[in-house]
């Protein structure tokens with residue numbers, strides 16, 4: 001065991017702190033021959049000059065990733081052991097790498113020091129032992145230091161004689177195979193006898209033939225075939241959160257750990273013979289494949305969705321009649337979109353290959369194939385693409401030779417999710433990429449303005465301009481950022497370069513180049529803005545214009561062919577103009593660039609769970625401008641109070657918005673130094689100024705807010 005401390009270990013991680021922490025830890029533990037590399041290239045160079053025993057590599061690194069690095073090193077150092085450290089989101093990829101035997105083990109970050117050291121020792125001692133018997137391929141099957149004890153046990157219990165043991169041990173040492181298996185091969189014991197002996201010696205139960213007969217394909221599907229074959233094991237049954245697995249070596253903790261991680265269940269090992277397991281593997285996995293021609297991948301895709309019948313899809317696929325409208329394909333596509341959402345991915349790539357197709361997800365900037373999504377039958381491809389196009393309602397199914405784009409809005413688990421879809425013809429067919437635009441927090445424009453058509457029209461007209469400025473004002477927490485991000489969402493397009501400078505970046509908006517202001521690092525709003533303007537932007541969102549310099553650069557940009565969105569701290573729309581002038585900006589500049597100013601607040605909605613018709617006091621209604629006819633004809637509402645709203649009658653929020661669109665007359669007035677009141681009066685006269693009070697009243701009449709809430713905005 002002490003020899004493992006002479007082992008040569010290479011740590012590869014692009015995170016300097018993390019890498020050095022690991023190196024320090026290993027040095028402290030007594031592994032003095034520990035090397036480090038900050039990326040795959042450096043690792044390769046180190047490996048060319050140093051014989052390595054163990055590589056511990058980060059998975060996601062710039063340039064070559066951990067799996068590729070290990071693969072390349074193994075080309076010239078085939079016997080090196082390897083471990084991958086992975087972030088939680090990349091587990092699928094790590095499992096794939098493990099099952100394809102590029103790497104020996106993987107650990108998910110953050111790794112506890114003790115666990116890391118234990119794994120390192122385990123791998124090094126495995127390697128040490130395998131080298132002792134001069135065999136590199138029989139690492140797992142050893143019974144370790146207990147081998148002689150087991151041999152002695154066999155002798156003591158009259159399974160074999162002492163002479164048998166001596167012969168067996170010699171063969172065992174020569175071949176590197178487990179002593180038990182050697183004894184079976186030599187015909188000294190039968191496989192059944194060996195199992196009985198092992199069961200007795202180790203205390204594991206033996207899998208019965210009935211256990212093998214009752215294997216369910218769903219249970220087998222919990223473990224990828226490659227892992228079952230490589231480690232000679234097969235899942236038998238699931239009971240609660242326990243998965244019983246027949247194995248030839250239940251002592252292999254690394255394998256049971258892997259199974260636990262993959263199946264998310266507690267593993268209960270059963271002993272079985274190699275022959276029994278191999279027979280079951282070939283029978284059950286073949287059954288899965290043939291009953292679902294679309295490969296076992298489909299069962300993975302569908303996961304736990306009970307409504308989905310894999311057989312039905314398989315039959316459809318078999319009949320070569322999978323159209324975009326076949327229920328199987330519909331559900332298949334829904335499942336892909338749903339999985340992408342659950343997994344927190346930003347993009348879905350549907351890719352035709354030469355003889356197959358694959359689906360890749362992008363998460364945290366990295367593309368990967370989720371377990372089971374690679375190597376799908378090619379004939380599914382046209383139907384999946386067609387189905388996606390149908391969902392967009394605008395993309396043409398029969399147009400396959402030129403790029404198209406579209407949008408999909410779906411409700412998944414009660415949440416609205418938007419997908420931006422783009423297709424591209426490739427030599428193997430159409431490649432389709434879907435980008436997830438989470439509108440969970442970002443309300444669509446219609447929702448922000450609670451279906452006020454005048455607002456929707458005015459706003460969308462102005463956010464589609466080629467230059468000038470659209471401003472949203474209001475106190476902190478009034479939803480200004482949300483409104484502007486929704487505006488960006490509404491207009492964003494591959495043909496537009498959209499950049500934002502924010503402090504902080506409150507919500508991620510894919511497709512927008514978001515820059516985080518960092519005053520401490522010297523990146524101010526105005527500094528960042530100057531940089532951004534050198535990057536040829538079409539649309540710029542300036543999180544906030546706090547100072548003269550930022551406001552000035554913003555206005556200059558708006559004047560020179562850029563559309564600028566920004567926010568200011570003012571109470572209402574007309575005073576925004578005067579606030580600008582107070583900041584020192586020239587009135588002609590403001591009069592020229594500003595097109596639209598919004599002032600908004602977030603009001604409390606009537607709780608939808610306990611919303612009831614309510615007769616308000618007519619005098620009170622008259623007080624806020626209701627006519628007698630309106631009092632008699634308009635049905636008004638109020639929340640009665642329920643658990644959902646904790647008895648308040650109000651739940652959720654809604655924006656109340658004031659809007660001022662600048663007309664030529666208003667622009668002239670600004671240049672003539674008009675006051676806030678004068679601008680407001682002119683806006684009313686021109687019919688382009690709508691106040692908070694008016695919007696609050698409209699929302700009250702529409703049953704969106706109650707009177708108490710409306711009154712807050714009507715004073």
Ligand SMILES: [Zn+2]
Nearest residue numbers: 607610642645
């Ligand atoms: Zn309620």
